[in-house]
Amino acid sequence: MGRAPCCDKDGLKKGPWTPEEDQKLIDYIQKHGHGSWRTLPKNAGLQRCGKSCRLRWTNYLRPDIKRGRFSFEEEEIIIQLHSILGNKWSAIAARLPGRTDNEIKNYWNTHIRKRLLRMGIDPVTHSPRLDLLDLSSILNSPIYNSSQAQLDVSKLIGIKPLVNNPELLRLATTLLSSQRENPEFLLQNPQENQLCNPQVQNQFASFPPNQLQTDPVQEIPSCTTSSAPSVPCLNKTQLLQTNAEQFPSNYTSFGCQESQCNAWQDNVMPSALSENLVPMPNYDYFGSDNNQPFVDPLLENSNFHPSNINNQNFGFASVLSTPSSSTTPLNSSSTYINSSTEDERDSYCSNMLNFEIPDILDVNEFM
């Protein structure tokens, strides 16, 4: 298959485009359409190869391109689609009107990928990086050995497909950090140390091994905040109240019922542990002027929709331990609202990974 000669011809300019070149390209395409990219530069009077013109147009000059920072909604969609599609940037871009594959790819590599890595999540597989965890610590932990433990951690081993389950990472990270920070933590109230997240339990129980080597779509457990409406835990007011009571501000729960949360909070939650935990704000930033809700027609009627995030209680916390999280005081709860710092996105991302694939999103079309 012969390769098309491109910019290697003498006299063809490379590098950044000048405003004059941009204008020439725009004028020509507006008048004639791009037609054959190969002949376009000559007809438009540009000393560029067709390929360069095409890239410049599709990635930068196209009038429908949306520029500027990615919104939370867009970021969420990117992460979710990437977990399904992998590096199919063009397919992902097709779900994000106004964004180009190049832009998404760049954003992924410079922002999201790093953030996921920081969170201990493999950006390729979207799985918790268990290699970063000291599994022996988990296996030797009291909660693992306890007869009270309802979590069969041994299933962690060899459960690759559970990988898409951020709860696993949360659990493992929490176990590890809590054990390190406060070895007595899990021993203090063994009767109350049961993991109260039915999702976690159900996931461990409901994934027979033969289901764990299936296609990517099936690998994604139906573990979703939207499917767990009964996990109110704490709202902002409660969090503030908690702070007022000198309770750990950065605390979380395992998605338990409120009464359980409180019991856990009252009896189990160690202050040391809280220092490494990320508070999950109840994000209502979609009311922000800067974040017009994006509605993908394909997703509009599905659970897989950014607006559903409003209905998802993000008090259902992520307990991902991040180095930067410990310095964020929760006292100023408004800090989280309509804000978009990297740290907050760290927390947010952990929930983004917690999703279900709507039926209406026919991922097979990308496969």
Next chain:
DNA sequence: AACCTCGACAACCGCAGCCGC
């Protein structure tokens, strides 16, 4: 002020696949 480092993003490179001849 000069230099260095790093992040963000635009642009390029090269491969793969489609399509017409």
Next chain:
DNA sequence: CGCGGCTGCGGTTGTCGAGGT
């Protein structure tokens, strides 16, 4: 069916500006 042209796509590199020393 094979070949060559063309386009799309994903990975990589280059450039530039901001911030730090």
